[in-house]
Amino acid sequence: MRSPAGNAELALLLEVAGTPKPGNVDRHRDLADLRFEHFLAGAVGAREGLELAADGAAVGPAFERAVEGMAAQEGGNTQFGALLLLVPLVRAAREDLAPPVAESVVRETTVGDAAAFYRAFEHVDVAVADPPDDMATLDVRRGADAVPALEERRLTLFDIMDRSVPGDDVAREWTAGFDRSFAAAERLAELDGPIPDRTAAVFLSALAERPDTLVATKHDEATAREVTERAAELVADDALERDRDAVETFADELVDRGVNPGTTADIVAAGLYIALEHEAIEL
Amino acid sequence: MRSPAGNAELALLLEVAGTPKPGNVDRHRDLADLRFEHFLAGAVGAREGLELAADGAAVGPAFERAVEGMAAQEGGNTQFGALLLLVPLVRAAREDLAPPVAESVVRETTVGDAAAFYRAFEHVDVAVADPPDDMATLDVRRGADAVPALEERRLTLFDIMDRSVPGDDVAREWTAGFDRSFAAAERLAELDGPIPDRTAAVFLSALAERPDTLVATKHDEATAREVTERAAELVADDALERDRDAVETFADELVDRGVNPGTTADIVAAGLYIALEHEAIEL
Secondary structure (H helix, E strand, O other): OOOHHHHHHHHHHHHHHOOOOOOOOEOOEOOOOOOHHHHHHHHHHHHHHHHHHHOOOOHHHHHHHHHHHHOOOOOOOOOHHHHHHHHHHHHHHOOOOOHHHHHHHHHOOOHHHHHHHHHHOOOOOOOOOOOOHHHHHHOHHHHHHHHHHHHHOOOOHHHHHHHOOOOOHHHHHHHOOOHHHHHHHHHHHHOOOOHHHHHHHHHHHHHHHOOOHHHHHHOOHHHHHHHHHHHHHHHHOOHHHHOHHHHHHHHHHHHHHOOOOHHHHHHHHHHHHHHHHOOOOOO | OOOHHHHHHHHHHHHHHOOOOOOOOEOOEOOOOOOHHHHHHHHHHHHHHHHHHHOOOOHHHHHHHHHHHHOOOOOOOOOHHHHHHHHHHHHHHOOOOOHHHHHHHHHOOOHHHHHHHHHHOOOOOOOOOOOOHHHHHHOHHHHHHHHHHHHHOOOOHHHHHHHOOOOOHHHHHHHOOOHHHHHHHHHHHHOOOOHHHHHHHHHHHHHHHOOOHHHHHHOOHHHHHHHHHHHHHHHHOOHHHHOHHHHHHHHHHHHHHOOOOHHHHHHHHHHHHHHHHOOOOOO
16 A cells, blocks of 8 residues: 555654664654654655655666755754665565565666765765775765766766675675665564564664674774674663663663664664565554 | 655654653654554655645545545554645645635535545544534545435535534634644744754643644543643643643643543644745754
8 A cells, every 4th residue: 555665764764763772863862963853854855766766767866866855854864874775675676675676776776876876975964984095086975076987987886885895784785685674674574563662673683783884984893893792782681671771771872972873773774664565564 | 845745744743753742642652552653654654645735636535545545554543634634735835825825725625525535534433523413414434425415415525624613623724714723833933942842832832722622522521621721721830841740741641541632733733734834944
């Protein structure tokens, strides 16, 4: 009944509603300047770009439009990484929302898609790492200024993503068949209870699995590892069931420190979309 | 930047995010079977019907489509009344979102619009009062079965709304130039601070102003009056600023008693839409 674009938008909303989601904005937590309502507006604003993808538009332009709409709120970047996963997945759902189809979608991206991706950075500030020296002219923060270099080197959007691994686990999804996104969808389906509770559980287990690359970029590798170790201990203790206060305390502590594992949230949003689209979760 | 349909959807999301909103689902409260995530899904589902209205479709069919989409979640009725306000307001925004235009839109509705309105009741259970004896064949709960009686009596959707006053303050908006919706928009614009806080303040003051007709329908007039008196005391005490705990306690108490002032929430959602569309509030 809900359209693919509607499911993708709802995935963004359910992601931010999941609580506790240590370090991130959730139903019960805001960051200083980035609040819950900015995520609501970001999700609504992304809808048109998601609809372009559902209608068969190329990945790059659909993504750029989604980001432009998402950014039409005053909180700043809310869902850039999540949209970088959702747009190709929505595009894949036209045929079949399965890893091989999603892989084809991203591998078939063009230089034009890469140019649109670079233009998307002009709509919003995104935390990214410095590129390697031989990629300096391709620094995404240059926005459209980088497009000539991109065209000269004939780099597709897939090539750009491929060069962003390791160090960016959203890009990693593009090169690894969206494996963590599909795994998150499976875990969401296996759990019981209201979707926001399942979302919190899947977030914590994903955070326990791999250090969050946004935390590594904005802070450092050691902080990212520490956060993952803490999450792994909470998962080992089944803390969401047995000692929820411990998770809530961890969530407050990360918010206070300004440590927000946004990449993990992006992957959970992608998992929510897959699970909704497959009707593996209902609400 | 955001489309009128996007603003209307965002209004639904901001309404449910406002907290504390005594008796209703809000960012911090769920009812037993009607949870926050059902409102998120309801808002997303309503989008296509809202887009029909923005594109100039007739009010009845756009409303029916919005309700059908809204109802595609398992919580039941989340935003029926809000959509009954939003659809004509979105339609008015094609020309000018002002009371005289909104009045024209509703006064120009047809028998066909009324038929679509009745069909909308087939998608979702809505709490309504028993109709007067001479209106029994027009009981909205009969859904499409009532359409022949409607056609025989040549009743437009405006006529149906007109006959639902008093006793239904959403219908009253249709006959009174959406006065409380526009007043809510003005109050939202005058206040300071994050939109969800303003939403809570406007909700409480609207509740203090007039007994909620959904409470009167589901419980009785005395309960509706009592709730309004309590709200008026809290407003007189400036409790949201000076004694927020008193409002939180009232909110919890109403949720526990199953008393939810849904009509007041509908009017606040309409006010949010008007304020967003006029760019009188920003986020």
